[in-house]
Amino acid sequence: MLRRLKIFFAILTVCFSFSGIAQTYQLPAGKKFHKVKFELINNLMIIPVEVNGTELSFVLDSGVGTPILFNLSDQDSIQLNSVTEITINGLGKGDPINALKSTGNFVKLGSVKNVSQDIYVVMDAGINFSPDLGVPVHGIIGYELFRDFVVDINYTNKAIKFYNPDTYKHRISKKSRVLDMSVIRKKAYLNASVLVKGTEEVPVRLLMDTGSSDAVWLFEDDRLQIPQKYYEDFLGKGLAGDIYGKRTKIHHLKISDYILKDAKAAFPDMETFNTIMDFGGRNGSLGGEVLKRFNLVFDYANRKVVLKKNSNFNKMFQYNISGINLQHAGIRYVSERIADRNGIVYSDHKTYGDIQMVLQGATRLSVVPEIIVSGIRQGSPAHSAGLQEGDVILAVNGKPIHRYKMQEIMSMLNDNKDKKVKVLVERYNNDLLFSFVLKPLFE
Structure with a gap:
């Protein structure tokens, strides 16, 4: 209701x-x-x-x-x-x-x-x-x-500690790096450098943006040129509309002496920033896919940030290789047989839903989120295979998707290059099966 x-x-x-x-x-x-x-x-x-x-x-x-x-x-x-x-x-x-x-x-x-x-x-x-x-x-x-x-973010333990700045004392170890940051118009900036192409690193000033799920955004200029290998992509949502740009890979991102090789990067369309009159020397931003590789301490009062790399540091950057964007779009009902007349259980999987009903002791009816294709990249493996915007995703590689969270479903669709993916969808009350092979994007 x-x-x-x-x-x-x-x-x-x-x-x-x-x-x-x-x-x-x-x-x-x-x-x-x-x-x-x-x-x-x-x-x-x-x-x-x-x-x-x-x-x-x-x-x-x-x-x-x-x-x-x-x-x-x-x-x-x-x-x-x-x-x-x-x-x-x-x-x-x-x-x-x-x-x-x-x-x-x-x-x-x-x-x-x-x-x-x-x-x-x-x-x-x-x-x-x-x-x-x-x-x-x-x-x-x-x-x-x-x-x-003083805000201590531990991405490993998924915990934040808000410390009283009057009593907080920094605990610096040999594995930590204490860096200067600037806070301008309520936003924090950090100096770093990138090697986009060639052999010369380019110093950059980047907004530290925990509200961005992406890795690195760079603003194209005479020093920062988009690599030859890229693809047009949806980068995210802003309050004033969708954000698009060119997604690519750069040789490395360097923060202090931490080097992230083959870093995922995007060059957003600069029309996105038409309301910003002065960038103040900003060259882009660091989002969550980079920041989560560190445990961080933000000390705005003293204009310091402490970084210590964690277990995420060497993980590969995630790309939407399949080209599918997903979205929750209401609910659907799923029925599963859970036991035969002798009480033998055939299925005991939990669903990613809030409501479950057992009918006659043998069938479980669950109310689960409906996942649809909200967008699809032109020329991507999924697009070439025939998937369309609005398709309702039912299963990926034989796994009913209502048992999984959104991130887990995206991982199934983009897990490994050269992997064959089978996607079962509902389109106009018909079930259709599509398959495609995930191909590397920049090789």
Whole structure:
């Protein structure tokens, strides 16, 4: 049953609007840090956040200033305080979008609290990252948390510690690197270098963007030229529309003395950034597929970042070799026989759904997410095989996909080069089987 969204707008509130109180996050007196576990979905950190008593899920995004709320349709109610209409810019080729600015909101992450947080609210239902990630996401939050704490991100353990900066002491080991960073207009930048082609490294200044699932974005100029081998690709979603560009591979990315060879890189279409008047010497960005290779400590107050490579460091960069983009698109019902008359169990797999019913003791009916092809790259193996946008994915290599999370399904479709992939889809109430071979992209 669909639930109706109710948003309560309070022009004057007693509990959350305080005149003269700064927008800062704080720990209880005497507490040195608070630990938050996160889900790592498509290289993005999803953390639990309460807004005025409503539990939501946010992407921790070091590239965002004021928190932004969207995708509120699955909430019964949420209170938003002192609301005014505004216009905000975002990445993408579209126009600036209309939004609401809400002030004096109570936001908390466990014991971390802010009693007077500004929040931007985007009501456009088309701005929704949840279908692409496969889990509910209601917003993005970043700068104020990084500003008010020393933020220790452990990608290995999927945990973040927010430390009181007044009592925090850096614990530096021989395996760590302490680097200078700059914080300009609420965003953190790091110096690095890249070898795109030839033999000469190019120094670059990169935005550290935990809200990007990609590896490295580079802005084309006289020094940074796109390699000959590339393909046009969908790079991601911005608040102002989809982002496209050229995806390629560079010889290496160097951060301090850490070298990531054969690094995945993209050159976004610069029309995407038409709302940015001054790049301030920025040459691109570092996203989650690079950042997750380190355990990181962000110290905005002292303009330092500490890097220590972890078990992800030497993992191969992931490409969408098949050319298929997937998306959740509602629900479907799946029935499975689980036992015969003698009680012998034939199937005991868990499904990636919320509701299960057993009928007559032998058939399990599950309500599971429906996964569709949301986009397909022209000339890719999947496109050449005949797959189409809108196809409902039923199985990959004989494995029913409702038993798996979105990331696991994408891995099945892009696991190894020269691997044959069979995809069963539903199209116009007909089941169709397609097969293709994954070919290396840049060899």
